Amino acid sequence: MSEVLLIQGATIEGAGRADIVVEDGRIAEVGSGLSRPGVRTIDADGLVAIRGLVDLHTHLREPGYEASETIETGTRAAAAGGYTAVFAMPNTLPVADTAGVVEQELALGEAAGYATVQPIGAVTVGQKGERLAELGAMAASRARVRVFSDDGFCVFDPLIMRRALEYVKSFGGVIAQHAQDPRLTESAQMNEGAVSSELGLAGWPAVAEESIIARDVLLAEHVGSRLHICHLSTAGSVDIVRWAKKRGINVTAEVTPHHLLLTDEHVRGYDPRFKVNPPLRREEDVRAVREGLADGTIDIVATDHAPHPDEAKSSEWAAAANGMVGLETALRIVHDTMVDDGPFGWGDVARVMSTAPARIGGIDDRHGRAIAPGAPAEFTLYDPAARGDVALDTLRGRSRNSPYLGRSLPGSVRWTIHRGRPTLADGALEPRS
Secondary structure: OOOOEEEEEEEEOOOOEEEEEEEOOEEEEEEOOOOOOOOEEEEOOOOEEEEOEEEEEEOOOOOOOOOOOOHHHHHHHHHHOOEEEEEEOOOOOOOOOOHHHHHHHHHHHHHHOOOEEEEOEOOEHHHOOOOEOOHHHHHHOOOOOOEEOOOOOOOOOHHHHHHHHHHHHHHOOEEEEOOOOHHHOOOOOEEOOHHHHHHOOOEEOHHHHHHHHHHHHHHHHHHOOOEEEOOOOOHHHHHHHHHHHHOOOOEEEEEOHHHHHOOHHHHHHOOHHHOOOOOOOOHHHHHHHHHHHHOOOOOEEOOOEOOOOHHHHOOOHHHOOOOEOOOOOHHHHHHHHHHHOOOOOHHHHHHHHHHHHHHHHOOOOOOOOOOOOOOEOOEEEEEEEEEEEEOHHHOOOOOOOOOOEOOEEEEEEEEEEEOOEEEEEOOEEOOOO
16 A cells, blocks of 8 residues: 655645645545554645646656766756656667667656656657657657657758647647757857857847747748647747747747856857757847746746766856757746746646646646646645755756856755655655555
């Protein structure tokens, strides 16, 4: 029989205090003054209960790049950040472009036990952009893939993009596009603008992102299919997605925590921890993506958690790899930028970090559900009054390439409940058995 939990005095997504009883992997009761003698009791006074976070954009690196991350270490980081489900991007070795690879990832996630791992399949074979991968076979596999992306590479050929959008319609899938015109970003090192000119670094122009988004929303409209925009980062991109939604096009979009907080000014120190794709943009872009998230133009926050070993980041700027780890700091950054300094309440946080990503990714039968009797027990307990520096010993993943090391952030994830069991207990990871 599974462990029974009694959570006392939690504030449920800012809506009021309540006790929660978890039994047999589900929420059995929610109410006041609940008691269950002899069960594991959690004092949640001062903590906010938020439905378990879902990340639609995580790089777990396994198989093939285990020096950076494994599915076990990545999901340990996810649990520490309040996540109960993560979608694994396909840029592995071999690439996740067949049913066999995505089923391997699914099995590794089940064995680790820290979070649901939902594989994302590649759009094209080897992510080379030349011919479609086995989309149907991955969709029909035990992994039940519904999201396909060549993330890290743009599906640049418009005919292949059209065919992919047409193909996934038959099973309700979605194409998640890494919007980057490769011809406009050759040798790019950072955002194109005043700072890149001052530093003498080759620029990554906003139009390289915006032109692909504009093309793809029109393709999605033409074929009547679903399109998702990965890591949207510019004011112009927000405007295009807003226009597309008003037109009735079935498009969704994500923004990363780092694009909500950091700007290209951070590149002045040439610290490779701030090198990412798409690059950190201008302050005007940060304001625009915050506004887009607030008004619903941008649907979700996704981490783009991209671990790298030290040697990939401990180099001169031009040679350093793109990417940042972000699973353990995402909720704290959204708290900082959208709750403390923005219009969000905790229900809004749950919408963009749990409900909407679960729905877009097709796992809303279990994840992103309200904290209510009968729902699967997938939630996190968060202390909004806490504050602390991001330090190396707070990172539970394998890599340490966080741009926030030494930075003070609000909040602290105290408990994560996955499948009715704590994966994080009072700030410490629970052993899996």
